[in-house]
Amino acid sequence: MLSYQHAYHAGNFADIHKHLTLYAVTDYLLRKKTAITYVDTHAGRGLYPLATKETQRLQEYREGVWPLWQARRDLNSVLLNAWMEALVNAQPEADELTRYPGSPWWLSQPLREQDRLKLYELHPGEHGHLEGQALPKQAQRIYGDGLAGLRGLVPVPTPRLCALIDPSYERKTEYQEVVETVVHTMAKVRHAVVMIWYPLLPAGHHHTLLTGLEESGIRKIWRSELLLRPPNQQGHGMYGSGMLVINPPWGLDEHLAAAMAHITPLLGKESRYHAGWLVEE
Incomplete structure (x- = not known):
């Protein structure tokens, strides 16, 4: 099924959760000079003009991003302020929010000469948009299945690997496919840093992912969830966003908690954030 297009959801609260986590992880990894291979399994368009008919x-x-943008001058978090500064730099006009950058943009901005970025996208239309984005020469756009691509890529030629896995989960089987891909990846690259996004929906299918990874034997899996509203068992919409980080950088939990303390009040009175270990060492 290839119907999902992220343009309809660009800049929502789940994007904030996912990309703030991504920014914090990559910022930490860049403290060492050794080369990194970044893999984005579901890259999407790369950049989303907010005025498009899909986003509107x-x-x-x-x-999501709109209330943060309006409050950007009043924020007091090192991580969040740095992230917002990067978001400002993504705009044609610094004082106007007109586009939201997807993960290819967030991953490509800090690329060094020695790093590599593999961007997978299977939707032909989305890949076409991605092809039109200006990206550094170290970034490779690949029209194909990102989970299969990651499995075939490991072990990577660089000393370090950092992967972002964020399917649409339109198919229920994707939760188990992610588990199998992560198990394979970690068996090949034990010290890889892998980030996995998942939606919180009333049906609760994300428990397949969580249980599968808990029972996989992989250690050091950190979990965080941002809830826009309490779960409604009678509803159908996404009420929250989840992130798993395998081999999380030191201090990630504290930096994100400090940032989320500013974010959750801006998202509404029912918004909540919580985090902790899914699997410890």
Whole structure:
């Protein structure tokens, strides 16, 4: 199934959670000079103009990046301020929020000469948009299945590997496919840093992912969840966003907690954030 297009959801609260985590992880990894291979298994378009008909249809960014943008001068978090500064730099006009950058943009901005970036996208239309984005020469756009691509890529030629896995989960089987891909990847690259995004939906299918990884034998899996509203068992929409980080950088939990303390009040009175170990050492 290739119907999912992230443009309808660009800049929503889940994007904030995912990309703030991504920014914090990559910022830490760049403290060492050794080369990194970054893999983005579901890259999407790379950059999302907020005025497009797709994004304007649902306007989910108004419950995500928009309130943060309006409050950007009043924020007091080292991580969040740095992230917001990068977001400002992504705009054609610094004082106007007109586009939201996807993970290819966040991953490509800090690339060094020795690093490599593999961007996988299977949707032909989305890959076409990605092809039109200006990216550094170290970034390779690949029209194909990102999970299969990651499995075939490991072990990588660089000393370090950092992967972002964030399927649409339109198919229930994707949760188990992610588990199998992560198990294979970690068996080949034991010290890889792997980030996995998952949606919180009333059906609760994400428990397949969590249970599978808990029972996989992989150690050091950190979990965080940002809830926009309490779960409604009778509803159908996404009420929260989840992130797993395998081999998380030191201090990630504290930096994200400090940032989320500023973010959750801006997302509404029902918004909550919590984090902890899914699997410890």
